[in-house]
Amino acid sequence: MEGAQMPQLCHMCEENADIKFKCVDCAILLCPRCRKLHAKVKTQYVHRIVDLKDKRAISSGTKTNRVISNRCEFHEDEHYIMYCKSCQRLVCITCIITMHQKHEMRDMKLIDSAEKTKLKQYQEKIDKIILPKISRKFNRFDDLMEFHAKKFDTAKSEIHDWNIYLKNTIITYLDDQEERFCEKIDKNMDEIKQNILPQLSKLDDIKTNLAGVRSEIDHVTNSKDFTKMIYIENSIESFLKDVNAQKITKRTHFFNFSQSELTFPKLGDLTFTAVFNLQCTQSIQTGLSCIDKMTAYTNGELLVRNLKLKNLCLLKTENEKFIKLQKWNFEVKDISVLQTGEIIVILFGKTDLRLVSNREHMPSKAIDDCTTIFFETAPQIPTALHTTRDNKVIISTVEAGRDWLPMDVPCKVEILVITAKSEVIFRFLFNKDVFCFPNKITSIGTDICIADSISDYSGRLVTLNNRGKVKWTYGDNEKNSVIIGDMVATPLNNIVLLDPCQSVLRVLDSNGSFLNIWELRDFKITDAYAMTISNDDKIFIGCGHDGSNLHIVEFRE
Incomplete structure (x- = not known):
């Protein structure tokens, strides 16, 4: 039955499926007949053979550690003489007779030489590619950590300083208010004094005079002097007129302090800011008429690529300049590179992807002489390709005849994900329900970002998840319409879009949210057509003119 497991065979005779024992030291399964034979195999130690039914014996019978040398691990009186390709291990003569019968053997010296060569290749790859790449990433993340640490300290310092400033401002403001209030109260008190104190003084004088008159009345009454009596009477009537004349003509007012409601001032707001900045660090004259x-x-x-001159060039940096290493005289629609250095191209009028022959051994510059078929997409026509960071190739294709259809009409599109060996991993089919004309591809992790041209003057970015479902889109309405000339994904999963018509760079995060926009003229970049990101995370921008037509833009995340 399909999918059924093959029965386990004895590791010695490889014929009997009646497995009942296991040699713990040799890590092999044995049938009852081979159990006795295996126990007689001469070694420096006694074979510990346990019954498979005895689970406790199996779990406790761990294999003793031995130093691996040229002597056989299982038969220490024997030396390794061959390499068992079937089991991928070194074997001695006893191993071959007892455990590796009918297995495919290889010369140990050839295997040793091949392994050494392979390990040296790995060593060279580690020294020249992997370690420098890790060092660059380490430095980037170290810089990023330092950047965020500085931002952390700056934010906390600004909050503390603002807190002190607000406290001092509030104290100063309240002290000023208290002083103004007290000044008003003092002024009012002065007005009250000016109004009331003179009247108090006059009344005090009348009171003193009346006390004297009263004393005179006693004296005159006892003396029976009529003339003095008349005088005193007149004086009393005059004093009474003055007393009756003492009236408060103006009522005074007083201040009553009312406390305000206690409200706390807001210290401010704490918001997250997208960490992304761009800086043009170099502009280079390549000698090419257009990129x-x-x-x-x-x-x-x-x-x-220079589509105008119909050629493909390989450039190399030398003394802060780019020199031409190789040129292929044929037109390509798109280019990508595997991590092995193999160049993949899409040619005009072809329904396949081609590998470009190594430049050092290229006998001819004709298309058929210098390219070989890498992957066939017929009947669909390939439009764009992209190599991911884990060396997978993503391809977009459209239905035949698409070049003659209006671009704003949806068409049948197939998105394929294949290995570096041309093996299909995923195949996503969209039957005129999503895309019009996909012409650029990049990736963020397992998400696929596809630039879809709706017309010559409008487009959008469609992002698919690893199941081929639309995750989010950007630029599919008038509010955020965009023409995508090219795009790259940064190591921290931001997407940089090149809009050649607006001459700007737009940056999105991994969820399609807009982060920032840069005018290319601020970098002194004109007629920008193409963009890519290097292994050391520098963005290269190519322009459609001669002169300084290659610019290096470094991003700060």
């Missing part, structure tokens, strides 16, 4: 498509090659080299 309208490009991709990063190995070791700082660049592959660039």
Whole structure:
């Protein structure tokens, strides 16, 4: 039955499926007949053979550690003489007779030489590619950590300083208010004094005079002096007139302090700011008349296309300049590079992807002489390709005859994800329900970002998840309409879009949210057509003119 497991055979005779024992030291399964034979195999130690039914014996019978040398691990009186390709291990003569019968053997010296060569290749790859790449990433993340640490300290310092400033401002403001209030109260008190104190003084004088008159009345009454009596009477009537005349003509007012409601001032707001900045660090004259498509090659080299002159060039940096290493005289629609350095191209009028022959051994510059078929897409026509960071190739294709259809009409589109060996991993089919004309591809992790042209003057970015479902789109309405000339994904999963018509760079995050926009004229970049990102995370922008037509833009995340 399909999918059924093959029965386990004895590791010695490889015929009997009646497995009942296991040699813990040799890590092999045995049938009852081979159990006795295996126990007689001469070694420096006694074979510990346990019954498979005895689970406790199996779990406790761990294999003793031995130092691996040229002597056989299982038969220490014997030396390794061959390499068992079937089991991928070194074997001695006893191993071959007892455990590796009918297995495919290889000369140990040839295997040793091949392994050494392979390990040296790995060593060279580690030294030249992997370690420098890790160092660059380490430095980037170290810089990023330092950047965020500084931002952390700056934010906390600004909050503390603002807190102190607000406290001092409030104290100063309240002290000023208290002083103004007290000044008003003092002024009012002065007005009250000016109004009331003179009247108090006059009344005090009348009171003193009346006390004297009263004393005179006693004296005159006892003396029976009529003349004095008349005088005193007149004086009393005059004093009474003055007393009756003492009236408060103006009522005074007083201040009553009312406390305000206690409200706390707001310290401020704490918001997250997208960490992304761009800076043009170099502008280079390549000697080319136009760069309208490009991709990063190995070791700082660049592959660039000049569609006007119908050629593909390989450029290399030397003394802060780019020199031409190789030129292929044929037209390509798109270019990508595998991590092995192999160049993949889409040619006009072809329904396949081609590998470009190694430049050092290229006998001819004709298309059929210098390219071989890498992957066939017929009947669909390939439009764009992209190599991911884990060396997978993503391809977009459209139905035949699409070049003659209006671009704003949806068409049948197939998105394929294949290995570096041309094996299909995923195949996503869209039957005139999503795309009009996909012409650029990049990726963020397992998400696929596809630039879809709706017309010559409008487009959008469609992002698919790893199941081929639309995750989000950007630029599909008038509010955020965009023409995508090219795009790259940064190591921290931001997407940079090149809009050649507006001459700007737009940056989105991994969820399609807009982060920022840069005017290319601020970088002194004109007629930008193409863009790529290098292995050391520098963005290269190519332009459609001669002169300084290659610019290096470094991003700060």
